[in-house]
Amino acid sequence: xxxxxxxRLFYGFFVVLGVLFLLxxxxxxVASPDDIARRALGEKALPQALEVWxxxxxxxxxLWPWQARDNLLADHxxxxxxxxxxxxxxxxxxxxxxxxxxxxxxxxxxxxxxVLGLGLAVLLSLFVAFFRETYIDTSGVFLCVxxxxxxxxxxxxxxxxxxxxxxxxxxxxxxxxxxxxxxxFLAMPVLVGVxxxxxxxxxxxxxxxxxETSRDYVRTARSKGAGELRVMxxxxxxxxMIPILTxxxxxxxxxxxxxxxxxxxxxxxxxxxxxxxxxxxNDFATxxxxxxxGSLLFVLxxxxxxxxxxxxxxxxxxx
Amino acid sequence: MLPPYLWSNLAxxxxxxxxxxxxxxxxxxxxxxxxxxxxxxxxxxxxxxxxLYVLVGLLDSVAWVGGPAAGADTVAAHEARSVIDRVFAxxxxxxxxxxxxxxxxxxxxxxxxxxxxxxxxxxxxxDVLYRTLKGARVALLIGGLTSLxxxxxxxxxxxxxxxxxxxxxxxxxFLISTLASMPSLLLLIALIMVMGRSTLSVCVAxxxxxxxxxxxxxxxxxxxxxxLDYVQAARALGxxxxxxxxxxxxxxxxxxxxxxxxxxxxGLVLSEVILAWLGIGVDGSWGQMIDQARDExxxxxxxxxxxxxxxxxxxxxxxxxxxxxxxLRDILDPRTLREDA
Amino acid sequence: xxxxxxxxxxxxxxxxxxxxxxxxxxxxxxxxxxxxLALVGESGCGxxxxxxxxxxxxxxxxxxxxxxxxxxxxxxxxxxxPQMRSVRGSGIAMIFQxxxxxxxxxxxxxxxxxxxxxxxERVGAASARQRTLELFGRVGIPDPSGRFDAxxxxxxxxxxxRVMIAMAxxxxxxxxxxxxPTTSLDVTIQAQILQLLRDLQRESETAILLITHDLxxxxxxxxxxxxxxxxxxxxxxxxxxxLGRPSHPYTQGLLRSMPGRVRPGQRLEEIPGVVPPPAExxxxxxxxxxxxxxxxxxxxxxxxxxxxxxxxxxxCFAVAEEGGG
Numbered sequence: 001x002x003x004x005x006x007x008r009l010f011y012g013f014f015v016v017l018g019v020l021f022l023l024x025x026x027x028x029x030v031a032s033p034d035d036i037a038r039r040a041l042g043e044k045a046l047p048q049a050l051e052v053w054x055x056x057x058x059x060x061x062x063l064w065p066w067q068a069r070d071n072l073l074a075d076h077x078x079x080x081x082x083x084x085x086x087x088x089x090x091x092x093x094x095x096x097x098x099x100x101x102x103x104x105x106x107x108x109x110x111x112x113x114x115v116l117g118l119g120l121a122v123l124l125s126l127f128v129a130f131f132r133e134t135y136i137d138t139s140g141v142f143l144c145v146x147x148x149x150x151x152x153x154x155x156x157x158x159x160x161x162x163x164x165x166x167x168x169x170x171x172x173x174x175x176x177x178x179x180x181x182x183x184x185f186l187a188m189p190v191l192v193g194v195x196x197x198x199x200x201x202x203x204x205x206x207x208x209x210x211x212e213t214s215r216d217y218v219r220t221a222r223s224k225g226a227g228e229l230r231v232m233x234x235x236x237x238x239x240x241m242i243p244i245l246t247x248x249x250x251x252x253x254x255x256x257x258x259x260x261x262x263x264x265x266x267x268x269x270x271x272x273x274x275x276x277x278x279x280x281x282n283d284f285a286t287x288x289x290x291x292x293x294g295s296l297l298f299v300l301x302x303x304x305x306x307x308x309x310x311x312x313x314x315x316x317x318x319x
Numbered sequence: 320m321l322p323p324y325l326w327s328n329l330a331x332x333x334x335x336x337x338x339x340x341x342x343x344x345x346x347x348x349x350x351x352x353x354x355x356x357x358x359x360x361x362x363x364x365x366x367x368x369x370x371l372y373v374l375v376g377l378l379d380s381v382a383w384v385g386g387p388a389a390g391a392d393t394v395a396a397h398e399a400r401s402v403i404d405r406v407f408a409x410x411x412x413x414x415x416x417x418x419x420x421x422x423x424x425x426x427x428x429x430x431x432x433x434x435x436x437x438x439x440x441x442x443x444x445x446d447v448l449y450r451t452l453k454g455a456r457v458a459l460l461i462g463g464l465t466s467l468x469x470x471x472x473x474x475x476x477x478x479x480x481x482x483x484x485x486x487x488x489x490x491x492x493f494l495i496s497t498l499a500s501m502p503s504l505l506l507l508i509a510l511i512m513v514m515g516r517s518t519l520s521v522c523v524a525x526x527x528x529x530x531x532x533x534x535x536x537x538x539x540x541x542x543x544x545x546x547l548d549y550v551q552a553a554r555a556l557g558x559x560x561x562x563x564x565x566x567x568x569x570x571x572x573x574x575x576x577x578x579x580x581x582x583x584x585x586g587l588v589l590s591e592v593i594l595a596w597l598g599i600g601v602d603g604s605w606g607q608m609i610d611q612a613r614d615e616x617x618x619x620x621x622x623x624x625x626x627x628x629x630x631x632x633x634x635x636x637x638x639x640x641x642x643x644x645x646x647l648r649d650i651l652d653p654r655t656l657r658e659d660a
Numbered sequence: 661x662x663x664x665x666x667x668x669x670x671x672x673x674x675x676x677x678x679x680x681x682x683x684x685x686x687x688x689x690x691x692x693x694x695x696x697l698a699l700v701g702e703s704g705c706g707x708x709x710x711x712x713x714x715x716x717x718x719x720x721x722x723x724x725x726x727x728x729x730x731x732x733x734x735x736x737x738x739x740x741x742p743q744m745r746s747v748r749g750s751g752i753a754m755i756f757q758x759x760x761x762x763x764x765x766x767x768x769x770x771x772x773x774x775x776x777x778x779x780x781e782r783v784g785a786a787s788a789r790q791r792t793l794e795l796f797g798r799v800g801i802p803d804p805s806g807r808f809d810a811x812x813x814x815x816x817x818x819x820x821x822r823v824m825i826a827m828a829x830x831x832x833x834x835x836x837x838x839x840x841p842t843t844s845l846d847v848t849i850q851a852q853i854l855q856l857l858r859d860l861q862r863e864s865e866t867a868i869l870l871i872t873h874d875l876x877x878x879x880x881x882x883x884x885x886x887x888x889x890x891x892x893x894x895x896x897x898x899x900x901x902x903l904g905r906p907s908h909p910y911t912q913g914l915l916r917s918m919p920g921r922v923r924p925g926q927r928l929e930e931i932p933g934v935v936p937p938p939a940e941x942x943x944x945x946x947x948x949x950x951x952x953x954x955x956x957x958x959x960x961x962x963x964x965x966x967x968x969x970x971x972x973x974x975x976c977f978a979v980a981e982e983g984g985g
Contacts, residue, residue, distance in 0.1 A: 149641050153609060217762055219762070223715055242766075315813045
């Protein structure tokens with residue numbers, strides 16, 4: 001098992017290198033440092049100001065290794081791989097500090113969404129699968145497709161209008177880390193996050209569970225005298241969780257990234273809204289870091305998924 | 320360089336033609352005929368709704384210059400205007416007005432065409448129904464054109480890697496892993512910032528970020544198909560690889576292609592909505608309407624017709640597509656196919 | 661020799677392209693304590709469906725339309741679901757063809773047998789485990805306590821099937837239905853499993869319904885044989901009579917086509933044609949389309965029952981007119 005993990009991490013490292021290279025091409029080769037400086041300082045900035053800005057941000061070097069030893073490509077790789085992220089292009093704040101501040105906030109939003117969403121989806125889909133082929137099943141699936149067809153933006157706008165404006169249960173947006181009130185600010189984004197995903201999830205999980213009910217081992221269980229309820233919970237659930245869990249575990253690392261839209265709309269100062277701000281401000285430095293982090297987490301997620309597969313399914317042995 | 324409006328109209332008409340051609344081609348195969356008739360039986364409403372959207376999109380794609388000009392606007396006289404443009408030609412209002420109102424929303428000034436706006440007007444006085452109908456073409460373009468780009472790309476890489484294996488497979492798998500590990504939204508934004516904001520570059524960017532999932536699926540299926548007895552027999556007989564891929568592998572992926580096409584459609588349209596909200600969407604899309612209408616909700620009294628029209632049209636299209644895709648998935652399930660045949 | 665199970669006129673149907681199709685059409689059979697009844701026929705003739713009907717395990721969209729099943733005099737068809745559940749496993753138990761897929765892959769095999777026990781009796785976990793270990797020993801599983809915690813994929817096909825048998829017998833059923841228990845096993849293992857079934861039956865007086873398409877297995881194990889074709893029983897009687905002096909044209913064709921009867925170099929005999937799909941079954945005798953002794957009335961009318969002996973019967977117009985052989 002250990003050898004497997006090491007091997008996969010090794011492969012993942014190369015993937016990260018590939019990502020860094022792609023990133024470099026996208027951000028530097030296509031948009032030159034001059035363009036970036038101009039965007040930060042304004043179109044009418046003087047050439048001297050541009051130069052000073054570029055020196056401050058370390059952009060005043062040639063791009064490629066064959067042009068000079070001290071070049072942007074090497075800088076890029078070195079700084080990313082050593083986690084020395086430098087400063088934001090937009091407001092000069094050290095990126096690493098922002099990361100630390102934002103990570104906890106994002107987690108406080110995405111972890112509840114993940115846990116509640118998973119629990120709710122599994123319960124609902126088991127329920128619907130238990131009543132398969134009845135009107136409960138058909139209307140359940142209908143509702144799922146309905147829920148899946150609504151854009152998350154509409155969920156957000158709708159929730160803000162309905163709950164915040166009409167019912168006034170929760171604030172429209174904002175965030176206060178004080179433990180006594182933080183739940184009030186997180187309630188709505190968590191609700192929207194769970195609801196917008198539950199449709200697609202239940203649809204998928206239901207299919208998995210219903211498929212399992214037609215398997216031979218379920219027939220054996222019934223022939224032993226097991227009732228439908230026991231069959232669902234004791235047999236079908238265990239087997240159905242294998243494909244479900246592996247799909248779900250893949251998403252865990254991204255919990256750190258925060259839900260970009262939810263954070264942005266509900267004013268939650270996590271990594272997600274940090275990314276959105278970077279986009280709006282053309283802050284390439286921050287964007288580069290966010291993509292890098294994202295790909296690191298993805299590689300991690302892949303490895304965790306494979307390991308969890310072997311833990312959950314006794315037939316799988318990792319060599 | 321073709322004027323922008325012309326090529327996108329051509330693209331829509333081409334897509335429509337491709338769809339019709341596909342339909343004719345599939346009808347020759349008995350299994351597909353049964354599948355399609357089963358689909359029509361199960362989801363008549365969804366198919367009718369989809370046809371309606373396609374019709375509106377087509378109407379907006381047939382454009383020509385000339386005819387009775389809108390006012391004395393010389394620019395308008397030389398613009399190509401579509402059927403929908405002509406139906407809604409008329410002086411725009413000055414600003415907001417409620418659906419079927421006789422006076423403007425702010426200031427209660429009399430309107431140019433009282434009770435003439437079924438869904439009201441937006442901040443620039445444009446008829447909301449008109450803009451909603453025009454959005455249909457954009458949505459179809461986003462979903463259709465992008466799928467047209469991404470699915471062949473995915474097949475090329477996925478089937479190639481799966482069938483030929485070896486170094487090619489390693490290289491493609493590495494490429495897929497690299498692209499897949501970049502958060503797709505960020506990659507999308509980066510591509511658009513780099514390529515520009517035209518409809519074409521948005522479609523290309525969407526295509527680049529969405530081919531990966533299907534490529535992975537195509538590769539996995541090809542690996543399975545390659546081990547089938549009749550494929551091995553063909554290779555042992557010396558049949559050329561290209562022929563094997565065309566005659567044995569690709570047709571067996573056809574049902575996956577159809578399902579992915581339909582399901583990818585809604586994902587793409589939803590992605591564009593998010594892009595629009597970030598300011599980099601396609602001009603005239605429903606996403607853009609929703610984005611522009613966002614702060615209307617916080618006004619008092621609220622202006623609801625803009626976002627409702629765009630959101631409703633979006634919901635309707637996606638609902639139809641999702642229902643069709645859902646039913647297709649059940650129908651084309653290989654297990655069901657086996658039993659029917 | 662008491663009759664433990666009596667099934668009369670079982671009809672089970674599934675939806676087809678043109679209305680419902682009766683995959684089990686008026687099947688009657690009886691099982692006696694300590695005896696093996698072999699249900700023989702080609703794939704698709706309805707043998708397994710008959711077994712499912714007995715246990716009321718017919719999966720939707722199938723439906724049991726008619727018939728009666730009496731276990732020691734008690735009618736099962738009209739039982740409520742909870743009542744039927746208590747019959748399954750302890751009254752009638754079943755073992756299946758594919759032990760790999762018939763055992764839950766994520767549960768240990770010992771736990772699956774314990775589940776069977778605890779579904780019907782109030783026993784503690786320790787005592788259930790003890791019984792399971794004894795059963796494993798009885799069915800010939802080496803190192804029972806080691807195997808108790810094994811997962812199905814860690815066991816060979818023969819061992820898995822022994823686990824299935826242990827599971828089925830754990831609740832002391834009156835009737836055991838064995839649906840092609842050896843079809844997916846190696847020939848050498850086949851012999852062992854058959855021997856095991858024979859020994860177990862001798863010990864416990866269980867009635868066994870053995871479903872198979874392998875006439876060799878029938879010869880090894882069966883006391884009585886029932887031959888099925890197209891959802892109906894076409895011939896039924898003692899093994900020696902049915903295999904030695906078959907009367908129904910289908911049975912005759914089956915026996916003629918056995919390879920062992922032919923000398924090297926000779927053409928193998930076969931029954932011409934193929935089994936027609938359910939949609940094309942004629943209202944009368946379903947073998948009419950391939951029968952060498954077919955008459956005008958065969959396809960249109962149901963063939964009559966012909967008693968060839970006290971306990972040997974067949975359903976055939978030709979036999980009714982001309983006699984067997």
